[in-house]
Amino acid sequence: MGWQDVGASLCPVARALAVVGDRWTVLIVRELFLGTRRFEDFQAQTGMSSHLLSTRLKRLESDGIVRRTPYSERPPRYEYRLTPKGLDLYPLLLSLKAWGEKWSGLPRRGEPALTITHRPCGHPVTLAPVCPECQTPVNAKDAVATLSAGFQAERLARRAGAAAHAEGPRPTGHQRRKPAPLAP
Numbered sequence: 001m002g003w004q005d006v007g008a009s010l011c012p013v014a015r016a017l018a019v020v021g022d023r024w025t026v027l028i029v030r031e032l033f034l035g036t037r038r039f040e041d042f043q044a045q046t047g048m049s050s051h052l053l054s055t056r057l058k059r060l061e062s063d064g065i066v067r068r069t070p071y072s073e074r075p076p077r078y079e080y081r082l083t084p085k086g087l088d089l090y091p092l093l094l095s096l097k098a099w100g101e102k103w104s105g106l107p108r109r110g111e112p113a114l115t116i117t118h119r120p121c122g123h124p125v126t127l128a129p130v131c132p133e134c135q136t137p138v139n140a141k142d143a144v145a146t147l148s149a150g151f152q153a154e155r156l157a158r159r160a161g162a163a164a165h166a167e168g169p170r171p172t173g174h175q176r177r178k179p180a181p182l183a184p
Contacts, residue, residue, distance in 0.1 A: 006018045006021070010148065010151040011151060019063045020065070022056075024053075026093075026096065027045075027046045028053070028056055028057065029060075029065070029092075029093065030093060031045050031046065032066065032081070032082050033082070033090065033093055037079040037080055038071075038077070038078075039053065039054075039057070042057070042080075057080060060080075064083055064085045064086075065085055066081060066082060066086055067081055067083050068080050069081065094116070097116070098126070
């Protein structure tokens, strides 16, 4: 499966990656959650070239993650805001923040670079997946993944295609080589 085919998969992880699967896009989404709205501010905070930033913002808009609204007519300028679909990426940012704090090699001294606080009660927000039925915390060892019949078939077809590709084309008649003689 090529990168251009990821969005056509039945796998929801692959389909999500087709939309937000590169580091620049995730940094733009981070900035949107931090309140950044304007092109020049995205550029300053991410270090992206104007061409790359423009391309990513247009793609996020076409995917329904952001909407742009004009704030100036002369020259035309826009602000970018998360749509409900974009706001649903919040758990992704919380997950990346938690993983980065634990595994990215940042020194653990002083205050954290980013603290997210629950506005109503004032306490820090953490990533704590729980079972919605029994309210028990869930980690990877407590969960099992079950594939739909369609997704299982997709995976088997990819495996068969990869095996055929690895074997390569079979030589025919005059293309067959004689085995090399064994060394004495």
